[in-house]
Amino acid sequence: MKIPQAAEFEQIKVQVKKKIISDYGKNLFSSEAPAASYTTAVKRMEETKEAVTLLAAGLAVPFMGIQHAQSDTEKIEKGFILMPHELVSYGDFLRSMPRIKTFFEKHHALAPILTGYSDSLADFTLITEKISQSIRHQRIDPEANRHLRKIVRQIDQIEADLKKVFLKFLSQGKYLQDNRMIKKNDRYTLPVRVEWQHQFKGSIIERSNKGGTVFIEPETVARLNDRLILAEAEKTAIEYQILAELTGLIAEELPLIHQGLDCLAVLDVIFAKGKFCRDINGLPLTLNQKEELILDQVKHPLLGDEAVPLDLSLGIHTRCMVITGPNAGGKTVVLKTVALVCAMAHHGLFPNHHGQSSVPFFKSLSMDIGDQQSLANALSTFSGHMANIAGILAENQRNSIVLLDEIGSGTEPNEGAALAIAIMDAIYRSGALLIATTHYGEIKQFAVDHPDFQTAAMAFDPQTLAPKYRLLVNQVGESNAFWIAEKMQIPKPIVAKAITYLSSKAYPLQKNVFAPLPEHTHLSEHPQLLTKGDQVLAGDRGQKGIFYQYADNGQAKVWIDEEMAMVAVKRIRLLIKQTELYPAGYDLDQLFIDHRTYKFNKDLSRGSKKAYKQLKKQGKQKS
Known part of the structure; x- marks a missing residue:
């Protein structure tokens, strides 16, 4: 099933992705297609239900180090060596697998399906212990290797000798820009004022940007600097060897690691879905194969506290619904709520409702909502709607739902109503469920007369005619055009005449005689x-x-x-x-x-x- 853009399901996906920890999980969810089968849809719903159950019990899966685990794994596959901070994070990722497996084994009764995923998680204790022994505080531990320990001590001794030699130079403060030794190009130097540079025997290693300071390596420390550079190069080589060895240990286990990575990414996505459902106070709903759509006080998941609960039933006694009433009454919100709930069900997400909602497993969801005008393609609003509906009719089939907003509008009313009725009849005869909104009286009457259609209207305050955004089933709504026109400050005498014309059809047909314009007006000038x-x-x-x-x-x-x-x-x-x-x-x-x-x-x-x-x-x- 392809989810139409008008359903705004992408906004739901954005909110779910914010709750996914790993980059791999985010990519996995971005590419997740609607369930291709009823079995898959039910499985996704059950997985989310188990995640919500664990979250409600205050239990948290011990995800660790998974945020960049996929990108680090790809580096290893390409032959790169992981840096110390990357190895620490990867070690956490590997260490989390047996912990997560133990977690699900302990809570198997609450989440039997999710426990099945953890079966593919292996134990990498030998690798994680080696990483812990070799790296401390994001750096390689000198005590991790005998040769490294020896060379670090050698470096410490050389630096101590350098400090002793530099002490006698640092006492000559009037010649120095800064009373300390400074490392430039891997060599320790003195920061000498440029006018006093001839007071020191040695090599100029670097000059400051403004030219006021020269960094001189005294002759007496040149040999110590040479020894230090060689020792530090040897230290770097040993550290690289240690990092390569640790990365190699991981590379040897990549087939098993990939299994664990795939498993944790799926669990990451499932728990993100569970967190989203928990945040909107979502409750599980039923998926059916009987083409029955039942919404029990469902709230639009993107409208928050402003959402008015929706009650709706289709496919039990009637297969089609026509919703009437004026603009700004909430008809389009009804269509988008239906579309979102159906789309969410395919992805294992459930909305805020009273618990008795049931959604059919649709093979197709089609919508025609909004302004289809396109200047680039020279399409009017009506032409755009017709082009969209033509595509819907071409793909329409049994076990699908079609949602049409303001069907037949944008053209001559009589022709538009007739065309709308023909389109609705074609969709009905294909076996699809249909919900359409309209202003046209002919379409309202068609829905009233047809035994497999039901009408519905948006509730309005009887005193002020202000919309309540609540759907009233088996009622026919009025467009309230005159009230809206008056509120938008169309003069009251004009509105009164319009009301008279509606009932009497006695339109003013007298020709008016206009006096000629006076000569030499600003028009002629x-x-x-x-x-x-x-x-x-x-x-x-x-x-x-x-x-x-x-x-x-x-x-x-x-x-x-x-x-x-x-x-x-x-x-x-x-x-x-x-x-x-x-x-x-x-x-x-x-x-x-x-x-x-x-x-x-x-x-x-x-x-x-x-x-x-x-x-x-x-x-x-x-x-």
């Missing part, structure tokens, strides 16, 4: 007529603005600095025509509102509770 959206220079100061419309007395309205200003037409000069600035069909009206109003209207259109509360508050203040 300015043959270059301005249109809404043109960019202009306006006023004596020549401020940039956007032309809105002509007014009386030789004036015009121009949007300047997010305010509408009246400017004399003769003071306006065209800069750029709106046709050059905006694509065809662009909504120019949004240019003439401030950002706060634009955002408020946008929030209303997408169903923001906060925006509706603000709108309701404004209504109370006006009344």
Whole structure:
């Protein structure tokens, strides 16, 4: 099953990945496909259930050193030698395997499936003990090797001899930039002021960036420096040999290590799923093969505390549902909740619900949600929807679910409704389950009349008509277009006329006679007529603005600095025509509102509770 992008399941995956410890586990989960079989889906659900049980009991799997274990293993395979800090981390990773195996054996009754994974974990005690003996505090322990111990003591003695020799030089402080010996290019030197460099016999090893200091190696310490360099080179060679030996011990066991690495990555992912389910207060749900979708007070997992629980049943008495009601009422959220719950079930994740939810194992999940307009492909919103639905119809099959938002919208209403009914009938006859949302009365009536369709509506407050985002099954919702238009400040007389026209169909058809324009108006004085959206220079100061419309007395309205200003037409000069600035069909009206109003209207259109509360508050203040 392919999960549509509109379901927003990727946002769930991002949250789960944050809880995965290892890079290998993150990559594994990123590439995890929806379950290909019912058996796999059930197994994933049971694994997560066991992880949640262990977490609820306050038990933690002793994962150690697994964060970069895969990348370190790849280094070993390519022949690289691990550094001390990498060996310490890898030792923790190897040490964790028998501990994790013991952990699951101890709690076998709580997690029998997960205990089965731990059977492939081997014991690498010989390697881990060797690493512990050889490396302490992220460095190779000198006591780990007889030759290393000898050469370290030799280095200590040479450095002690160097300090003795340097003491007599350091007493001559007036010649020195700093009263200490400094190592430059692996040789100990004196930091001498440049004007006193001739006071010392020796070699200049380096000069400071500003030239004020020269670093001189006195003749009397040159031989000691030579001995020190040779000793340190020998020490480096011995340490490299120790690191190579430890890395080689790991390389010999790579086949068994790979088994353990694969096992721990899977367990890492499973426990991350369990933590996610615990964090959203998720409860296990049932997977069925009877094409029955039952949502028992399910909360949308991405909306947090704001989510309104959803009750829904499909596939038992009826196979299709048509949800009606106005925009911003929560219809789209219902579709996305259904899609997410189905997608999560395929990955062994369960939502917050009351415990009696049951999801069918679908082979296909299809959605048509949102604005499908594409300027690049010259597709209108309606064309985009039709292209998407055509693909859905081509792949539609039994044992699938189809979710269609505002079906048939974006074109002539009668044609759109007829086309929508034909599409829904085709999907129904293919055997798929269907949930669609609509405003159209014909589609509502079709759902009422069809014996295998049920209707549902989004709940609204009967007093204020504010949305409650709750689904009411077996009801038909109203679009509430007149109420919304009035709240969006369409003049009340216009709304009243619209209500009259709806019932009487007596539309005003009288021709209006308009008086001719007076001669010598600003229109005739300015043959270059301005249109809404043109960019202009306006006023004596020549401020940039956007032309809105002509007014009386030789004036015009121009949007300047997010305010509408009246400017004399003769003071306006065209800069750029709106046709050059905006694509065809662009909504120019949004240019003439401030950002706060634009955002408020946008929030209303997408169903923001906060925006509706603000709108309701404004209504109370006006009344």
